[in-house]
Amino acid sequence: MPTLNQQLIDIKLLMQYAVPPADLATATAFVEKHGTDSVSLHIFHAFYSYLPEGLEDTITMLRLLERRRGTFLLCASTTLSDYLYLATSEQAEFLGPLAEGIWEEEVLNFFNLENREAFLKKYTNLASFPVYVPAHLHHDLCSFCHVTNGEIHTLGCPAEICPWCGGQLTSCACRFTLLGKADLTSEGQLEELLALLNKKGRRPFSAEEHRPTYPFTPLDLE
Structure with missing residues (x-):
């Protein structure tokens, strides 16, 4: 993109x-x-x-x-x-x-x-x-996928918290360990990950808890 x-x-x-x-x-x-x-x-x-x-x-x-x-x-x-x-x-x-x-x-x-x-x-x-x-600029929205308080992040959003380790879901190794894969490359693997996340319980977005931890705009990632 x-x-x-x-x-x-x-x-x-x-x-x-x-x-x-x-x-x-x-x-x-x-x-x-x-x-x-x-x-x-x-x-x-x-x-x-x-x-x-x-x-x-x-x-x-x-x-x-x-x-x-x-x-x-x-x-x-x-x-x-x-x-x-x-x-x-x-x-x-x-x-x-x-x-x-x-x-x-x-x-x-x-x-x-x-x-x-x-x-x-x-x-x-x-x-x-x-x-x-x-x-x-809305502080009640996730800076990246734009969900609001209490809503679940879009899968792949860098602000989503891993429900297993409490780290950044897109950066920690939990998803690879749980699926026994070195990387996730297929739609089926993503669906399997999503099923595991839903079973564990995904962490909804909280502006007070999550937003200050991450860059304020997507420009910070470029």
């Missing part, structure tokens, strides 16, 4: 062809404001990558609609419309225009929304929802 700086460079290049020249300076400043946040950078990259040829548009605001288990439902407002994105620290998926709502039952169920009509009713007044603040 490219670093945040590489993503930022790629986005700025895409913007040269997607943003009206008169709006480029403002649009660039807005992207740079989110330059240390992987969630919003994935959205910017997705938006400016897939604009139809010949169409110029600019993201002017991001609003947070829902957040659960490290997954964000965000609305990107542009000079032309409002668009829905499902985003994590790993990727962003375009869901469609806000005005059309969400059709995917899996997404609706994940955020405890009964149906598309319930979504449209809840988000009628977009201005009532908060402007998105980069995830790593």
Whole structure:
């Protein structure tokens, strides 16, 4: 996966062809404001990558609609419309225009929304929802996988605590010892590890206990 700086460079290049020249300076400043946040950078990259040829548009605001288990439902407002994105620290998926709502039952169920009509009713007044603040600036979220207090880390998150030794799960040797492997290279091995973790009892994220131990932003790992 490219670093945040590489993503930022790629986005700025895409913007040269997607943003009206008169709006480029403002649009660039807005992207740079989110330059240390992987969630919003994935959205910017997705938006400016897939604009139809010949169409110029600019993201002017991001609003947070829902957040659960490290997954964000965000609305990107542009000079032309409002668009829905499902985003994590790993990727962003375009869901469609806000005005059309969400059709995917899996997404609706994940955020405890009964149906598309319930979504449209809840988000009628977009201005009532908060402007998105980069995830790593929320001290109640994991700096890396963005789960909140009481939620289980995404498997592979460097902030997850090993339930066997109390060390850093991605750095200690417990997983190799328990599986009798020198390394984990297959999906089956990861599923076996996950089963062992669940049986032992995974340590949920605690902002008070875990966050101060690790770097404040993913940039510290680059």
